[in-house]
Amino acid sequence: MALQDPGPDAAAQTRNIIADMTHLEGPLLPMLHAVQAAFGHVPQEALPVIADTLNISNAEIHGVVSFYHDFRRAPAGRHVLKLCRAEACQSMGSEAVAAKLTALLGVRSGETSPDQAVTIEPVYCLGLCSCAPAALLDGEPIGRLDDERIVAIVERVRP
Amino acid sequence: MSITIFIPRDAAALALGADGVAAAMAKEIAARGIPARIVRNGSRGMHWLEPLVEVDSGGARRAFGPVAPGDVASLFAAGFLDGDAHPLALGPTDAIPFLARQTRLTFARCGVTDPLSLDDYRRHDGLRGLEKAVAMAPEDIVREVTDSGLRGRGGAGFPTGIKWNTVRGAVAEQKYIVCNADEGDSGTFADRMIMEGDPFVLIEGMAIAGLAVGATKGFIYIRSEYPHAVAAMRAAILIARAEGILGPAVLGSGRGFDMEVRVGAGAYVCGEETSLLNSLEGKRGVVRAKPPLPALQGLFGKPTVVNNVISLASVPVILDKGAAYYKDFGMGRSRGTIPIQIAGNVKHAGLFETGFGLTLGEIIETIGGGTASGRPVKAVQVGGPLGAYFPPALFDTPFDYEAFAAKDGLIGHAGITVFDDSADMLKMARFAMEFCAVENCGKCTPCRIGSTRGVETLDKLALGIEPDASLALVTDLCNTMKFGSLCALGGFTPYPVMSALTHFPQDFVPRPAAVAAE
Ligand SMILES: Cc1cc2nc3c(=O)[nH]c(=O)nc-3n(C[C@H](O)[C@H](O)[C@H](O)COP(=O)(O)O)c2cc1C
Ligand code: SF4
Ligand code: FES
Numbered sequence: 001m002a003l004q005d006p007g008p009d010a011a012a013q014t015r016n017i018i019a020d021m022t023h024l025e026g027p028l029l030p031m032l033h034a035v036q037a038a039f040g041h042v043p044q045e046a047l048p049v050i051a052d053t054l055n056i057s058n059a060e061i062h063g064v065v066s067f068y069h070d071f072r073r074a075p076a077g078r079h080v081l082k083l084c085r086a087e088a089c090q091s092m093g094s095e096a097v098a099a100k101l102t103a104l105l106g107v108r109s110g111e112t113s114p115d116q117a118v119t120i121e122p123v124y125c126l127g128l129c130s131c132a133p134a135a136l137l138d139g140e141p142i143g144r145l146d147d148e149r150i151v152a153i154v155e156r157v158r159p
Numbered sequence: 160m161s162i163t164i165f166i167p168r169d170a171a172a173l174a175l176g177a178d179g180v181a182a183a184m185a186k187e188i189a190a191r192g193i194p195a196r197i198v199r200n201g202s203r204g205m206h207w208l209e210p211l212v213e214v215d216s217g218g219a220r221r222a223f224g225p226v227a228p229g230d231v232a233s234l235f236a237a238g239f240l241d242g243d244a245h246p247l248a249l250g251p252t253d254a255i256p257f258l259a260r261q262t263r264l265t266f267a268r269c270g271v272t273d274p275l276s277l278d279d280y281r282r283h284d285g286l287r288g289l290e291k292a293v294a295m296a297p298e299d300i301v302r303e304v305t306d307s308g309l310r311g312r313g314g315a316g317f318p319t320g321i322k323w324n325t326v327r328g329a330v331a332e333q334k335y336i337v338c339n340a341d342e343g344d345s346g347t348f349a350d351r352m353i354m355e356g357d358p359f360v361l362i363e364g365m366a367i368a369g370l371a372v373g374a375t376k377g378f379i380y381i382r383s384e385y386p387h388a389v390a391a392m393r394a395a396i397l398i399a400r401a402e403g404i405l406g407p408a409v410l411g412s413g414r415g416f417d418m419e420v421r422v423g424a425g426a427y428v429c430g431e432e433t434s435l436l437n438s439l440e441g442k443r444g445v446v447r448a449k450p451p452l453p454a455l456q457g458l459f460g461k462p463t464v465v466n467n468v469i470s471l472a473s474v475p476v477i478l479d480k481g482a483a484y485y486k487d488f489g490m491g492r493s494r495g496t497i498p499i500q501i502a503g504n505v506k507h508a509g510l511f512e513t514g515f516g517l518t519l520g521e522i523i524e525t526i527g528g529g530t531a532s533g534r535p536v537k538a539v540q541v542g543g544p545l546g547a548y549f550p551p552a553l554f555d556t557p558f559d560y561e562a563f564a565a566k567d568g569l570i571g572h573a574g575i576t577v578f579d580d581s582a583d584m585l586k587m588a589r590f591a592m593e594f595c596a597v598e599n600c601g602k603c604t605p606c607r608i609g610s611t612r613g614v615e616t617l618d619k620l621a622l623g624i625e626p627d628a629s630l631a632l633v634t635d636l637c638n639t640m641k642f643g644s645l646c647a648l649g650g651f652t653p654y655p656v657m658s659a660l661t662h663f664p665q666d667f668v669p670r671p672a673a674v675a676a677e
Contacts, residue, residue: 026440028442063443067426068423068425068426070383071424087503087576087590088346125384127170127171127347128171129574130348130508130509131171131206142174
């Protein structure tokens with residue numbers, strides 16, 4: 001996971017990141033994704049830069065950022081565990097898996113652990129419903145979450 | 160003799176350790192100095208056998224699975240490159256009953272070819288549809304699609320040819336093809352599999368759509384939960400552009416078409432086509448009122464075809480083999496084939512492409528093999544989070560748009576999620592309401608407030624508080640949502656809720672545990 005402190009020059013960095021994206025049709029979402037990929041979240045300092053570049057209001061851009069679950073306003077942990085909570089995973093016991101993982105990792109769903117090691121995010125379907133329960137750990141798919149795979153996740157998060 | 164070893168790169172195979180298997184294979188090949196090549200193919204769709212390793216050493220391809228990295232050494236020791244002595248041997252892949260029973264039109268190449276090899280694509284009948292289309296008049300392309308009987312595979316089942324004809328007839332200096340790859344429904348993964356396993360077929364289908372309606376630009380809106388599909392599509396587009404399939408002159412014709420991938424941002428409602436268009440434009444994914452139809456005023460206000468991945472990926476075979484060939488499969492007004500996705504608590508989970516018309520019971524018991532847990536099936540949800548829960552008593556329902564509608568259900572994107580007898584249907588009904596409350600776009604009151612009230616009321620019901628009044632209120636809320644919502648998120652959430660209530664009333668009586676706690 002990219003995780004840099006935005007620092008004082010977040011605005012300048014944002015200007016660089018989005019510089020070659022202005023020609024896109026409908027550039028706002030690609031820009032927000034690029035900013036989040038660079039900083040690990042969408043820092044407040046980035047918003048006026050994007051708004052200014054696209055000639056839209058701060059309110060409008062804030063409305064967009066807040067609409068989508070993906071865009072984080074604060075840095076995530078060093079690892080991001082997206083745990084599927086949708087129906088097919090439920091049918092294979094995802095609730096119990098989530099309970100074990102949150103207990104073992106010491107963090108609630110939707111939160112970041114105090115040591116910044118991990119953020120657990122609930123997601124609704126990863127398209128891995130034929131090998132449920134499923135998760136994405138830092139973008140890597142993991143299926144049929146059993147005790148062995150749960151322990152492997154915990155070990156990767158806190159080696 | 161050249162040997163090829165196939166190890167899938169499909170996300171489901173990766174989720175079960177395919178990369179580890181590939182690494183172990185590569186090491187073993189190098190150590191033994193065997194002249195074998197590893198191809199990372201798509202998945203054949205037999206996910207209970209993943210990672211499924213196949214060997215092509217001349218003759219029929221032979222399968223082994225499920226293979227763990229630790230099995231690799233023993234596979235070599237058993238001589239798996241030229242024999243089936245190993246306990247994981249499954250014999251010739253095409254003879255495995257789950258595959259042999261299918262009619263693979265849209266998924267003909269998925270799992271067979273190297274997804275990013277255009278040579279492979281051509282060798283397996285790829286580009287034939289587009290080659291025909293560049294020589295055809297736009298209205299003839301549209302007629303072929305209309306005559307095939309193809310209906311939108313994204314959920315609503317609207318005839319694809321009719322939608323295309325509206326866009327074709329619209330006069331504008333710019334038109335768009337938008338591929339809906341938001342695939343948010345639980346229990347579905349057909350879009351993901353085809354994008355990862357045969358990305359060129361989607362590119363070909365979109366290019367044909369562009370030629371048919373006079374659109375020169377396409378967007379594929381892929382959900383962010385699908386990083387592997389995003390990567391595969393982006394790589395395939397670069398190859399297709401370099402080879403003149405995309406660009407100012409499609410296959411050397413005078414007509415241009417190009418496309419790009421856009422990534423969603425984790426909003427289920429953005430699968431709704433007008434919300435998706437707003438999202439592409441860089442706005443909040445709020446649903447638009449219709450009219451105007453997107454076909455006339457869609458992306459940036461221009462005439463736009465919005466089609467599901469599978470709708471578009473089914474077009475090349477229709478153009479190649481003809482409308483009559485495609486239409487010959489299926490039943491009633493559901494023509495052609497449908498990739499059924501069998502998921503959840505089921506023994507043989509995966510993707511099964513077949514003509515419409517199998518009964519639900521055949522799909523779950525015969526093909527799916529019953530539950531994974533070995534317990535009795537209690538319910539199946541067909542069509543994702545907005546689809547109804549059916550009990551085994553309805554297993555004689557044929558897989559057909561109209562037959563499902565007649566039983567107060569829907570096919571949707573053709574995902575089936577199986578639950579065993581440990582499922583609690585009140586909990587599932589509550590989840591449906593909660594999902595709607597979390598994911599709605601906020602535009603209409605019945606959906607936004609109704610779903611939140613639905614959660615509260617079902618919680619009361621579970622606690623045995625005023626059960627009769629609570630039941631009546633849930634039914635009432637469902638009615639209000641069904642008739643007062645702008646889109647199917649609010650309008651169809653009543654399907655899972657009311658079907659759970661209707662078919663499993665025993666789960667909605669006050670719980671003994673809750674009573675005891677009072
Ligand atoms: C809440 C909601 C979510 C939807 N999600 C999807 C989706 O993920 N993929 C899809 O193709 N269609 C989805 N649809 C249906 C689309 O609105 C639209 O009907 C479809 O993209 C049209 O393409 P088709 O005719 O090829 O099916 C959704 C509809 C609603 C109301
Ligand atoms: S029904 Fe729900 S999701 Fe659909 S437009 Fe209304 S508020 Fe938005
Ligand atoms: S429901 Fe969990 S991956 Fe689809």
